[in-house]
Amino acid sequence: MKRIYVKEEWCLGCHLCEYNCAFANSGMTDMVKALRGKEIYPRIQVETDENGVTYAVSCRHCTDPICVKSCIAGALSKKDGVIEIDHSKCVGCLTCVLVCPYGAVVEDGTGVAQKCELCMTNSHGTPQCVKGCPNGAIVFEERGEAE
Amino acid sequence: MNFYPEFEVVRNDSRCIRCRVCERQCANEVHWFDADGKVMLSDESKCVNCQRCVTLCPTRALKIVKSDCRLRENANYSDQTIKEIYRQAETGGVLLSSMGNPNPLPVYWDKILINASQVTNPPIDPLREPMETRVFLGKKPDHITRNPDGSLDTTLSPQLSLSMPVMFSAMSYGSISYNAHASLARAATELGICYNTGEGGLHEDFYKYGKNTIVQVASGRFGVHKDYLEAGAAIEIKMGQGAKPGIGGHLPGTKAVGDVAKTRMIPEGSDAISPAPHHDIYSIEDLRQLVYSLKEATEYRLPVIVKVAAVHNIAAIASGIARSGADIIAIDGFRGGTGAAPTRIRDNVGIPIELALAAVDQRLRDEGIRNNVSIICGGSVRSAADVVKAIALGADACYIATAACLAMGCHLCRSCHTGKCNWGIATQRPDLVKRLNPDIGSQRLVNLMTAWRHEIKELMGGMGINSIESLRGNRLMLRGVGLTEKELQILGISHAGE
Amino acid sequence: MSPLEGQVRIPSGCAVSAMISKDGRRMNGESIIESMIPMHDRSNGLGGGFAAYGIYPEYRDFYALHIFFNNRACQSECMTLLKEYFEIVQDEHIKVRKMPQITDEPIIRRVFVSPMQSVLRHLQIDDKELVVRIVNRINSQLDGSYVFSCGKNMGAFKAVGFPEDVGRYYRLEEYDAYCWTAHGRYPTNTPGWWGGAHPFCMLDYSIVHNGEISSYDANRRFIEMYGYKCTLQTDTEVITYIADYLLRRQGLNLEEMAAVIAAPFWSTIEGESEEKKKKLTYLRTVFPSLLVTGPFSIILGFEGGLMALNDRLKLRSMVVGEQDDMVYIASEEAAIRVMAPDIKHIWAPAGGEPVIVKVKEGAF
């Protein structure tokens, strides 16, 4: 399946992906209206390593997702390879945050969990972090599945 | 003396979401975030109007505008002139500039119009019919020869085969970044054209693109060695450059870092100064010796290009080069770009490429030696239409560099000499170099050339021409507008309506 | 006043026709004249002409110059020049038939000449080159004199008018030729100058052509490097010079010439055998400026044969018919059916594919 991968050699650390993510999942049509004057809670996080190398981390859509197994509300599931949260079922226990080994499930600012769903569940249908990355550092493509 | 900044950063605070992308992306440190007031602030005096922040601002909250703070109006002493005097009075130094001459001198391309077929012969639809753009650059024999069995002897002196008559002009590794070179090399390879190393040597990673590489030998001889010469598809001797005819080059030590220094074969951090003349070429006969020593060194496998700036006596110079053994002449007009040049030279020396090209082509024909050499035309070829006009005036191919830089992201802020190119092109700062992803850069170059090729085909088809060779020197396809008799005569074209 | 022919480039549409006997049988001009009648509408009365091969067997060793003179003074000026370089073997009027359709006729002379050996030795050139040079000089420098035919044992006949009238005017039924070509012209404007009619000739090469080539100036500026002067600014003229340059001066054969002026597309060349690919690539690489683009159908006549060729996209009509020893070529099939009413084998050659017809060796 197509997943998001990062090419850290091209990541500029501009953090646009975080803003594009926050906007894409805001449900709004205007970025200013969606984000101005607000703290953002993106589902993708730009990290910086000790050498100043930056890269964005988002859900890996693991082949054996511990978050799905751990969800106490049955709100997380894998559909066609995409791990999704059923927000109507999520009660905000944050167990998924506690178990995700990559720190890719995060709290959304209102107390419940959120994670990258490859923009399949919002109005975009294609990952906006990838689309908006000015330097091709985030790609959405097919790579070899793990054994 | 302090001036009011040349540009103003206009931030629409009602649109700003404080994402701080502008701050992170400005190598000139124009923007910063004030945590106390939770606002973005800017120091406009540092702004070079490269538009990086404008381009990346996700909410279009930014624009850079020309400051309207002006000195008292004076048609003779313009603001620019006065400020340059101030600056020189302060520093005692030569003014430096980058990219091509920005002054409002005539652009002849824009005064030449292209023909199209109507009624008496048909235009050709490039979507339905083959439309050929392949060219071979190099010496053509005066006479064919036959083998003893009567068949044609098909051996030829070395030719540079191009899928379309446009190449990426010389820009050295050092003046531009590794990623810019990678983009050019990869695009040239994919397109079946050539890029040019400039006088910076060839990074070892790029030897694999050799078939699409022109290696340059310039007055500093930086990076020149046997493997380098043999690596390319052609060798270019750079005698001059349109942006700065009559002077050499200067790569500041700050740019001669790491692989740049290694590739140039100079100590790291040392200034790379190319002398004004080649110190082994003080006349045309010396050039002939260099041409042939390079041919000897590469066993006559590669065509040799001699690149000269378009200067007053260009026709005679070209005639001399055509008789020097060179296979190809590259003429670089006065609008050609550069990574750094003294402002006075860039803006005042040399002549327009259109006139130079026309004069050279006609002179070589008059002397019956046009077949001895191919002609490459460079120095501000901006579009497919310019290419078509250049070919019709007599060029075999064009060099583009500024347009290539634009394709890679350059916004023509003309600040290359500062080494802080925010677009990752004219810089060696690793964090900035990184901004040009060659996957994207090469693709954009390929896109640009593909688009131009389509346009060239459309224009050719309109003229009823289905192969580029029938366009070459076909000046009947051109007409001038608003040109004097003299200009028309030099261009060898009629006025529109004639 | 309208510009003279040569002072302006005149696009034109046309009709062409040709017939040749591979056995070298000589036929009078009746049939070729008739062939132009069904193609009447392809001309507009502003030019017609013919070329005939094998018409002067008794003078076969001499160059037959057909010359228009505006007046006696021009004629005498020209003859003086000719006498400097040639022995004048015969100098005569070309017999014509007065008719109302043909007017404003100039003085029309036929002069058989033989180059002076002393001159050739002095200039270190061969006789053909001398003829070319002197003809070029007359045509470009002597106002009012125009040599419109200068080959051996052949001649062109042309005038302002419809081709069938021009044929009658020149009494072509009285000439016997193994090969005839004909041309009717539809220029979009013309000063009505006789020299501007076609065929266009250079030595024994004659060209009739229908089309308007888009490569004209590229071809012209190239060929003019080699001593040719394109004084008429017509396609036919430049194509004739190209043919002369490639065939006579470069020594290409007809197929090779066709591969230069109507070069196969690179995509076609890619698919050829290695040997052919090499050859075709070589020819395109060496003579790129002689590629002729835009529409044309030409018939190149020469001593002992002819070649018909369409542009590589076949933007102009041209059909070929064959019957016994005869080959017919015309813009339209109707013209061929006039010349050979019972003909069975008629086809349209592909663009860029030369049709070469040669008369049996010794039969001309």
Added chain:
Amino acid sequence: MKHYVIIGNGVAAAGCIEGIRSVDAESAVTVISAENHPVYCRPLISCYLEKKTDLERMHYRSESFYTDNNVKVLYGRSAAKIDAAAKTVTLDNGETIAYDAVCNASGSSPFVPPMAGLDTVEKKFSFMTIDDTLALEQAITPESRVLIIGAGLIGLKCAEGLHDRVGSITVCDLAPRVLSSILDDTCAAMMQNHLEKNGISFILGTSAKEFQGGHAVMQNGAEVDFDVLVLAVGVRANTQLVKAAGGEVNRGIVVNDKCQTSLKDIYAAGDCTEYHDISSDMNKVMALMPNAYMQGRTAGVNMAGGDTVFNNAIPMNSIGFFGFHCHTAGSQPEGCTMYEEADENHIKRLFVKDDRLTGFMLLGHMHRTGIYTALIRNQTPLSSVDFARLQIEPQLAAMGSDFRNKVLKGVV
């Protein structure tokens, strides 16, 4: 064609069904469900009271879960006996079911210590099941005074759930702090403080001595009047069936990392089991829902002929009250060192021993804590990562470029 029997219908059972079906799509599966509900999210019963969810949304799996997986569910039935030799399960109605493999996923039961006068209390409830919850809901009014015995996870979640629906809540516990099984004194104090700010009263370090109707007297003499009593002292693993069948039982049913009991073809999973905690290297009853699922799934795969292990279990809890969260995992073994960061709204305590992160307690700020959890679970040598950076913030950046390239450039 085999027959797999699952005793119990909780999350471990659901995991077991999915485990079986990942290997064997054909064989018969029978689930013995004492509760009359399809598998639901047991911890959400407090959310139900809180009206953050409803019975419909509390289903752990979709409506068609059992039919999709071709599972027969015997609702309202419980297992009375397992005959390991005969490979049969006898139901409470005497019916006998033969199995090829059985999984005991029978969970745990509330444990109520003997307390004098408990039978005088009219409205008293456990807080384990939907039925408990619905009964409790029936009993309360907006004016109810609720006494909850037990300040553990269940008791406090119950308190949170009832908070907006009753007049007052008092929680008492023998332990001197709240959440005594997962928090230390400092952390518990911060949590208690937060709960008290939200109106919950505590009586800690003592237990109820005696009940007299709606009046409770504590060991320390304190007295509480209440209308509704919730008993949330603790739970006990349901080990009886396996014990009776001759299986090894300790505080829970002893299982290995394949979730096998000591008896052939008898597996156990979930809250009824005792298994290995790698963070402390001890066997424990860790009644945790994520672990229950993973055990169930492991049991299922192995029952159906697959081969898998669940060998990195650790205790871990994500729990929050009134918007204030707490993440804990692992353990604090003897001799461990602690990295601490704290302010008035958050605490971070990381426990390190022998170059390993063994446990943590985080209160207030829960960003990317799974990275810590993974360090414990994977027993990552801290010398191989930049622990100084990790202490400040969980981040892949501190895990080395090889690790992050594996994670971010490939499929994991």
